[in-house]
Amino acid sequence: MSDTHTEQASQQAELQKRLWAIANDLRGNMDASEFRNYILGLIFYRFLSERVQQYANQLLGHDEMTFADAYADEDVRDDLVEEITNALGFFIEPSALFDAMIDHIQKGNFDVEMLQDSITEVQSSTIGKESEGDFKGLFEDMDLSSTRLGNTVAARSELIAKVMMNLADIDFHENELQIDVLGDAYEYLIGQFAATAGKKAGEFYTPQQVSKVLSQLVTLGKEEVPTVYDPTMGSGSLLLRVGDYAKVAEYYGQELNGTTYNLARMNMLMHGINYSRFDLQQGDTLENDRFPDKTFDAVVANPPYSANWDPAGKLDDERFRKYGKTAPKSKADFAFVEHMLYHLKPTGTMAVVLPHGVLFRGAAEGKIRQYMIEHDNVLDAVIGMPANLFYGTSIPTVVLVFKKNRDRDDIFFIDASKEFEKGKNQNNLTDENVAKIVETYKSRKDVDKLAHDATLDEIKENEFNLNIPRYVDTFEPEPPVDVDKLVADIQSTDEQIDKLQSEFSGMLNDLEGKTPDAQAQLTKIKELFKNE
Template identity: 70%
Template sequence: MSEETHTTQTQQQAELQKRLWAIANDLRGNMDASEYRNYILGLIFYRFLSDQIVEHADKMLAPDHLTFAEAYAKPDYKDAVKDELVGQVGFFIEPQYLFPSLVKNIQDGHFDVEQLQNAVNAVQNSTLGQESESDFRGLFEDMDLSASRLGNTVAKRSALIGKVILSLANISFKEADLKIDVLGDAYEYLIGQFAAGAGKKAGEFYTPQQVSKLLAQIVTMGRSELKQVYDPTMGSGSLLLQLGNYAKVGEYYGQEINGTTYNLARMNLLMHGVNYSRFNLYLGDTLEEDHVDSMTFDAVVANPPYSANWDPAGKLDDERFRKYGKTAPKSKADFAFVEHMLYHLSATGTMAVVLPHGVLFRGAAEGAIRRYMIEQDNVLDAVIGLPANLFYGTSIPTCVLVFKKGRDRNDVLFIDASSDFEKGKNQNTLPDVDVQKILDAYKKREDVDKYAHVASLDEIKENDYNLNIPRYVDTFEPEAPIDIDEVKQQLAEVDQQIKDAQAEFDKLASQLVWTDKGDHDDK
């Protein structure tokens, strides 16, 4: 990429972000970030679906020299057009409900939110009985157009939503006009901005982009194609999508426990050009409902909830957890997620997961599980310490554990990247140069003073399978030697300054006189 093209992309991204956040501000006065997020992203997604229908319809009808509206108005075309489009993109939108049609109604003063509600309902209804039905079911359920927070009358709600639609209509989403993935950038930017304002809840749906890039590049290293990939705690799907930036991905699989976040993930994949036929996303508790059953994947990535509660009762009867002999503690499900992921990792696959540092050294059942993974399965490939305060909702430092099956070595690479970050107003960030530094160290797998160490199995055994990074990477910086004579001289000078100051004070005090003798005598 030329410097000029890169500069153009940066400028276009900045302009896009500025305009999108301005649109979001039209809503933010009425509700909190988690609420107006659903309206903004929902409307952007609806415009995307509308554009998709128009694009495919134009191509399909070009030989007949008909517009989509003209063809749909002809009885002998209508059903065929609908069936063909549903087969191509998985859904259908009538001409009257297309985004430009809604815009015209707003401009003509004939719009109300009921039209938009009918439009989104029609999208879902068009998928009923189709292969795409489960992928579109409930996609817009978080965009409540009857909510009083949009206005206490239909007219007020219509005016506010209409204003947002018109603002979105003024942004060009045509690739010919731009050198960036507008929809993808829009979605990623807004998810990140909403995460910044969502506090503790942000961790439920967003992994910072730089961390996603790190995990994606680790699991795709040396591979140009991945048949199937999986994220068992996918959030908004950003981590899954990063895999597609570094390798050709066949099918995406993921699961998410939060319904709103599950909807975000489905929208996110669709807006990044992943056809509904190429992803299988599920709603539910991964540890309780294993929707991918006995499938295995070339790459598995995750940023699961840290030290979450779970129910280990009866789990040793579950094939995912049985061989370890013990279950993760009820109040710390970290290793339960790791076990689940390993169960679904193919014999030649790579897996990377973000976890709190406690998994490296906690004892009891977790210590036994950790030992089994290292000694019996020989699947732990690397431990990477990340800086603190990278993630929304928590300031704790985290680590990335990298696992591989079928390894031909039994050592473990330790990398301490905890000091490499840029300090931000609310969150620290991991610059590209530091991401690359980690990747280079992982690829070379060599000792680097105060940064990386390749620990043998014997060394890990000597540490009783405690993986706390400072045991393997010594980052201690000795203080400069102290010159005792110089310190003595400085102390002597300070003592003299104190004596001089005291003498000056005593001199001034002796010169004080009482100005009211009567008061003095009374005392």
């Protein structure tokens, strides 16, 4: 590892450690998932403030005029505001910057209403601009009037001031890598909160190592992926991971949960993705497709497993019509797959995480699966993942890889269920595990007890049942039994028992007759021993 990467890793680890310590120390009795909205919101507000300050300094160059001076100058102000807003998508005036709030705290005249006004101004600055939709309601989950922070304005102000002072003590500018480091630290916090959120955690976070697998699968052999889409994007971590392996021009996503949708937009900006490069929408993907006419070069998703949905009338929907059947009301898994395939470009690649049931369940799901394989020929690979990888569920999952316009009709199976490192609460994929899965898929060769390239005839013989053990035999035979040794061991054990029985009888005889009570007890013991 290079010195630069070592420095970045060290900086990142220290930043993550300190941020999580702040979250734990200051949330008090508040539920972690609730406090998440405050600490992540405040980190994000500091980030926005510093982006404005830095850009203003660049504009002013070597002039002696500071940002505050320029803003105070009526001849300069309007042009300054317009330039910054057009570039960043928002504006924060000097008196409302994070550092200005810190100054108020140090002088003892800060209150949360002052902060609330400043945050409101961020959104107001985008009204009528191209970025308005990207910032609308962005801070609505950071309710500074909530009594959960304190019963009075003073109490709420005191708690928020403590959080802000702790954040102010962290230097985000140690080197030029701060954007990546800060963005990754922000995502680390999202993951840590997910680890404490129980069953609902899977709604907003896909573990980073799983995201790496999907992202590498859809970018293999590509330096550029113009567009990437996640129909159930959660906090956006999976979308962002694709950008680690290929140059992405535009990010698209949809998310049902409002709080999680806000997290995703913050996450994008925290990773240095300009508002003009992402289009994230809120809503039910299956009921209200916000990108009805768009197709994408890469599609990735970790949708809610076996979710309820309303299939009524869906065969009139272009996304689902051709399959002739709809996914069951209580299992929307294939509905998400159909939606994703509809939005995949002919030259694109798609990877989705699903429960194993999609491989073998019958009825409508069996018909849909058969159509995708036999008629459309879009299923490229089936990769069985280890159990207990995800927050909120311990079930094993499967990654399905889809491609359109394939020039082959085989399906490549990988059983990666044993490719993990056991953790305290969850199993983890190591970088080596991830690399092995991706390289196995890339080579597309049979590997004993790991991978098999199944022909269409094999799939048909199994009646389109894709259960992985039908194609990858991982059975480990028991070692042969040494009968002679087993007999010798039994004889030796019998001799030991006889010896112990003899010694025990001798001890009983030594004690016999000592007292009437002892005699009675010994008689009982002998009878029991004889019966045994």
